[in-house]
Amino acid sequence: MNESTKTKKALRGSLFALFLCIVLLIGTTFAWFTDTASTGVNKIQSGNLKVDLEVATAWDDNGTVTKWESAKDKTLDFKKAKGAEEDQILWEPGCRYKLPEIRIVNKGNLALKYRLKIDGIKGDAKLNEVIDWTIGDNTIDEEKVLNAGKNSEPMTIQGHMQESAGNEYQGLSIDGISITVYATQASVESDSFGPEYDQNAAYTISAKDANGLTKAIKDAKAGDTITFDENVAITPVVEDTTEQTLVPQTVLNKSATLNLAGKKLTVDGAAADYGKASPLIMNVDGADTNVTIEGDGEINCEAGNNQVYGINITNGASLTIKDGKYYGAMTAIQVQKGSLTIKGGFFDMAPTCKAQVPQYAKYVVNAIDSAYKDGTAKISITGGTFVNFDPSANPEGTGTSYVADGYKVTSEKQSNGDTWYTVVKK
Missing domain, CATH: 2.60.40 (Immunoglobulin-like)
Incomplete structure (x- = not known):
């Protein structure tokens, strides 16, 4: 065996030994990364209020x-x-x-x-x-x-x-x-940071029928939540009056959250004796009134004609819609004086109204023209779907839009001929 061959064998042996060392080191390092340690944890138990x-x-x-x-x-x-x-x-x-x-x-x-x-x-x-x-x-x-x-x-x-x-x-x-x-x-128990986490806990007041809703609103204080336990159906009472065009069946004049809890609030338009006025399901009223509606329920004017409104906002009140379905005849939500913020939901005309005056779909969400122009009626939309009404397409005249900055409208044609306009983030 010549010197060159010996050198090559020695070199191969050295390289093999070096490779084996690297493998062992990798194995050791990998084992260190996957090492575990454990300790006992006390039982976690949720609190209950009764x-x-x-x-x-x-x-x-x-x-x-x-x-x-x-x-x-x-x-x-x-x-x-x-x-x-x-x-x-x-x-x-x-x-x-x-x-x-x-x-x-x-x-x-x-x-x-x-x-x-x-x-x-x-x-x-x-x-x-x-x-x-x-x-x-x-x-x-x-x-x-x-x-x-x-x-x-x-x-x-x-x-x-x-x-x-x-x-x-x-x-x-x-x-x-x-x-x-x-x-x-009550703000008594503490978490890792103190007792403040539930210091703003709100009262929940239940509404089971039309009288129960009126009572719940009366009993509620600012910040309370009014929750529907059942569907609430209102038989409208409308007086013959020249002083009002809309007669509210329910007035919410204090800051509260209205949790529909999957239930329906309706007024039977066919049962209304209109006289010189039209029934309104709810009036959100007052400069210090800030109302939020949530709970994925429904507010529906089950109208016999096109003269039953859903919600009217007056005297500087503020209303935020998070979700749910809203049907108007012809208007589901109107701002007379105040502000409306829509973050989600589905908005359409009541079926009877849609059949009679489909061209009025543009009023399904509406602001009184003069109030919109002088800034006392405001609408800001960041979500929701609107049937046959594009809230970005000049609702209050050329160059106007109810859609907030940073959002846009997409449209989708339905099999029944309706077009759904949905507000999404740009």
């Missing part, structure tokens, strides 16, 4: 409550003075009647804040106009906080008939009332 209202049903000789029962679905009767006739509650100016003691029970594992509301009058609701309800020295709807698993102190609700009540209240009676507890999370 509240109950209880009423005293038994007392000892000293007047101490010995038995509490749930007040759900009960009407509370007034206490009578000792020796008074059992079947007689007589209201007269200055008199006072009180109910059995009640208490709030927090049955969940989260602290809550709550408000009480008087409703469900047993007797003449008109008499309630001149009765002041209190709990001790406090008004009945004062907000209070109750920690998890705790009971409130017993509370006695008292009704006082105003001394100024006039003769028109004679002969009326209230024999009992119902009470509703509205509760939501």
